[in-house]
Amino acid sequence: MDEDDVTIREQNFHSQVREYIICFLLFAVLYIVSYFIITRYKRKTDDHEDEDAIVNRISLYLCTFTLAVSAGAVLLLPFSIISNEILLSFPKNYYIQWLNGSLIHGLWNLVSLFSNLCLFVLMPFAYFFLESEGFAGSKKGIRARVLETFVMLFLLGLLILGIVWVASALIDNDAASMESLYDLWEFYLPYLYSCISLMGGLLLLMCTPVGLSRMFTVMGQLIVKPTILEDLDEQIYCIHLQEEALQRRLNGSASHSQCSPLHLHKELDNVRSQKNKLERRKKASAWEKNLLYPIVMLILLTGTTISVLLVALNILYLLVDETAMPKGSKERGLGNASLSTFGVVQAAVEIILMIYLMVSSVVGFYSLRLFEGLTPRKDDTTMTTIIGCCVSILVLSSALPVMSRTLGITRFDLLGDFGRFNWLGNFYIVVSYNLLFAVVTTLCLVRKFTSAVREELLKALGLDKLHLSNSPTDPEVAKHSANGHQKSL
Numbered sequence: 001m002d003e004d005d006v007t008i009r010e011q012n013f014h015s016q017v018r019e020y021i022i023c024f025l026l027f028a029v030l031y032i033v034s035y036f037i038i039t040r041y042k043r044k045t046d047d048h049e050d051e052d053a054i055v056n057r058i059s060l061y062l063c064t065f066t067l068a069v070s071a072g073a074v075l076l077l078p079f080s081i082i083s084n085e086i087l088l089s090f091p092k093n094y095y096i097q098w099l100n101g102s103l104i105h106g107l108w109n110l111v112s113l114f115s116n117l118c119l120f121v122l123m124p125f126a127y128f129f130l131e132s133e134g135f136a137g138s139k140k141g142i143r144a145r146v147l148e149t150f151v152m153l154f155l156l157g158l159l160i161l162g163i164v165w166v167a168s169a170l171i172d173n174d175a176a177s178m179e180s181l182y183d184l185w186e187f188y189l190p191y192l193y194s195c196i197s198l199m200g201g202l203l204l205l206m207c208t209p210v211g212l213s214r215m216f217t218v219m220g221q222l223i224v225k226p227t228i229l230e231d232l233d234e235q236i237y238c239i240h241l242q243e244e245a246l247q248r249r250l251n252g253s254a255s256h257s258q259c260s261p262l263h264l265h266k267e268l269d270n271v272r273s274q275k276n277k278l279e280r281r282k283k284a285s286a287w288e289k290n291l292l293y294p295i296v297m298l299i300l301l302t303g304t305t306i307s308v309l310l311v312a313l314n315i316l317y318l319l320v321d322e323t324a325m326p327k328g329s330k331e332r333g334l335g336n337a338s339l340s341t342f343g344v345v346q347a348a349v350e351i352i353l354m355i356y357l358m359v360s361s362v363v364g365f366y367s368l369r370l371f372e373g374l375t376p377r378k379d380d381t382t383m384t385t386i387i388g389c390c391v392s393i394l395v396l397s398s399a400l401p402v403m404s405r406t407l408g409i410t411r412f413d414l415l416g417d418f419g420r421f422n423w424l425g426n427f428y429i430v431v432s433y434n435l436l437f438a439v440v441t442t443l444c445l446v447r448k449f450t451s452a453v454r455e456e457l458l459k460a461l462g463l464d465k466l467h468l469s470n471s472p473t474d475p476e477v478a479k480h481s482a483n484g485h486q487k488s489l
Contacts, residue, residue: 019103023110027068030075034067038386041376051142059126059383066118066390073111073397074358077404078351080104081412085347115398119196120160121153123391128152130383200399201406204361205437207396208403211364212304213444218363219300223293239275246271303356304445306349307409311438314408318431325430326405350410354400357409361396406433 038060045056083099090096132152134144246268250261318325366375374388381389404410 015102018098019106022098022103023107026107027072030068030071031064034071035064038064038067041378041381042386043380043382051140051145054142055129055145056383059130059387062118062122062126063383063386063390066123066394069111069114069118070390070394070397072107073115073394074355074400076107076111077401077410077412078354079107081347081351081410084412085344089344115394118394119391120157123387123394124153124156125149127384127387130387196395197399197402200395201403201433203365204396204399204403205433205440207364207368208357208361209364209437209441209444210367211360211362212307212441213448214363214367215300215360216297216448219296220293223296224288236275236278239271239278243268243271243275303353304441307353307357307407308438308441310353310409311407311434311441315431315434315438317408318427318434325425325427326402350404350412353409354404357404358397358400361400362393365392365396406430407437408434 042060045053083104086096087099128149129145132145132148134140135148138144138147246264250264250268365371371392374385374392376385376389405412
């Protein structure tokens with residue numbers, strides 16, 4: 001009997017070590033990818049090894065860690081769905097025994113823990129560390145800046161704790177709720193993360209519909225559009241003449257010009273950018289211009305339509321079946337049963353839709369006027385802006401599993417601390433969330449595809465000068481050719 005107990009303990013120990021190694025390898029890959037992404041956008045600085053360079057490097061490492069955690073939160077639900085389908089297809093395979101429920105539960109709990117750590121400790125530390133200079137009268141240096149940063153973090157923690165205590169006293173003033181605040185690990189952090197996830201869900205509700213309609217414009221700028229009733233040679237010739245004229249004005253040939261050199265340089269950069277786009281369209285192959293663009297637009301339209309239809313079906317399920325609630329389903333365990341009606345095909349569609357919604361939410365986030373200042377620029381993004389971007393992406397990615405389950409995109413159970421949110425059991429909140437998402441997404445798509453017709457109607461009625469329509473226009477659509485005809489469909 002003792003030998004059996006020793007054998008069981010050894011197996012448990014080896015399985016835990018194997019899980020830790022797998023988690024470390026997965027996170028190392030995400031960290032390396034995140035580092036290359038941030039360094040691509042980070043503003044290049046001098047190579048002098050001074051105090052500010054060390055502070056920037058430490059903040060860079062913290063931002064990379066946060067972005068890696070965000071990527072893990074995004075990929076966690078697809079990874080769990082794939083693991084469930086693999087275990088169902090190959091239940092007795094020796095080579096996938098490491099892929100078990102214990103590993104998946106551990107990953108969910110680690111992502112929840114690291115999300116709290118990044119959101120409430122690492123990112124505030126990185127920001128205060130960048131802005132710190134040391135207390136007045138103290139000796140300047142890294143040690144003084146670290147001391148000031150820790151003091152600011154301590155005061156921030158006291159402020160958050162005080163706000164939670166006051167809110168608890170106002171909303172639910174009883175002994176049980178007050179005693180639960182002393183339980184930091186089991187109540188306070190999950191409750192605080194639940195509030196952040198609710199805020200992230202509301203932010204996703206704002207950003208995702210806008211991003212779904214904005215994706216058509218973004219992909220239209222990345223992919224070469226079909227050339228219909230356009231003379232690209234004529235447009236390139238006109239742009240070339242305009243570039244030469246601006247170059248002569250910059251060289252001083254036209255000294256009577258009242259434009260500043262900075263304005264001329266900016267205009268010259270815009271002209272060269274349009275010239276590069278036209279040359280790229282001219283060099284593109286026939287299949288890229290006439291086949292790739294319609295296929296990509298059709299894929300985007302199909303994905304958006306399927307998302308809205310799934311949300312509409314989920315609303316019907318919520319009205320007739322209580323188990324459709326995010327908290328209504330019972331955890332079945334990994335590899336016991338498929339949560340997809342059509343098996344692997346539906347699971348693949350769910351994963352594609354979740355990644356598509358996440359990309360759309362990020363695009364919609366940077367499209368909102370309130371967050372346009374956080375848009376990263378290649379080799380010209382400050383560390384403060386990078387910190388803001390990492391925090392925003394972390395909030396969005398942490399709420400993605402909850403939003404996917406709330407909207408009915410997937411039926412996969414929320415594992416770990418992600419499924420402990422109180423508001424997921426409120427019928428009216430869940431139904432309202434689904435209705436708002438479906439209605440706002442439909443309105444954004446209708447507005448997107450009817451904007452050209454609306455503009456033409458306003459022009460025909462002579463109301464275009466009143467600026468009744470504030471829809472953003474594509475620079476390429478709004479440009480005119482040399483003979484005065486607008487090159488748009």
